[in-house]
Amino acid sequence: MLLILNGPNLNRLGLREPGVYGSQTIEDLERQCEAWGAELGKAVTCRQSNYEGQLLEWIQEAQEQGFSGIVINPGALTHYSYALRDAISGQPLPVVEVHISNVDAREEFRHRSVTAAVCRGKISGLGFLGYRLGMEYLIDRENGVGA
Template sequence: MLLVLNGPNLNRLGLREPGVYGSQTLEDLERQCETWGAELGQSVTCRQSNYEGQLVEWVQDAEEHGFTGIVINPGALTHYSYALRDAIAGQRVPVVEVHISNVDAREEFRHQSVTAAVCRGKISGLGFLGYRLGMEALVEG
């Protein structure tokens, strides 16, 4: 059972900077993740929050709720949330960080991830496909 978490502003997919993030919506992404999960033999639960504390709690509670892996797009929290970093580091469920855009080709402040170092891996710049690859990495382990 996989958990897909999306952070701040990802609820605005399809509206926010379509030249960077594309025209598909969060609902499109969630449906795609559920389809990919089924293809991998996994149920998928998708959640999005604009609130750091909510994401921290979902990460902390993942194992207790039966999740075996987390795909997370922390959004802007990637670059400064030590609370989210510590939540990921402080639990046993493997995590893959994903980003729709190539964060290393964007503004300088986006080049630093405080969360990636405590994740199993990081995928950036492959659009929604990055989520599938993250799920595959967790399933195939």
Template sequence: MILVLNGPNLNLLGTREPEVYGRLTLEELEDRIEAWGAELGLSVVCRQSNHEGTLIEWVQRAEGEGFLGIVMNPGALTHYSYALYDAIRAQPLPVVEVHLSNIHAREAFRRTSVTAAACVGSISGLGPLGYRYALEFLAERVGAQQP
């Protein structure tokens, strides 16, 4: 089972800066992610929160809830949340950071990810496909552990 977490403002997908983030809504993105997971033989649970503490608690509880890996788009928390970084580091599951846009080609403050260093990998700028590639990676990494 894989946990997919989306952070602040991702609930606005489809309407917030569609030229940057695309026109796909969060619900449509989650439907795709669940379908991709099923293709890979993975059970996927998607969650979104605008609250840093909620995301931290989900990361901390993930292993206890039976998850084998995490795909996370921390949104703007990527650039400054050392608390989220610490939560990722404090738990044993592999975490792949995903961003719809290429954070390295955006405003200067978006070019640094403090959370990526706590993750096993980071995918940026590939739109929704970044989530699929993260799932493929986790399927290979934890596939043997799936029930």
């Protein structure tokens, strides 16, 4: 079972800066991730919160809830949340960081991720497809394929 976490402001997908994030909603993203999970033979649970503490708790509880990996879009927390970084590094599950937009082609403050260094990898700028690629990586890793 995979856990898909979305951080602050991702509940505003489809409304917030559609030129950057597109016109699809968080509900569209969650349906797509669930469909990809079904296609890949893996149950998927999607969660979104604007609250850092809630994300921390979900990460900390993930293994005991039966998840085998986490795909996370930390939103703006990417750039400054050492608490989120510590939660990721303080638990044993593999984590893939994803971003819908190409954060390296945006404002300077978005170029630094404090969370990426404790994740298995980072996918940026591929839209919703980045979530699927993160899911595929986690499934392949669980099955002993690749790094």
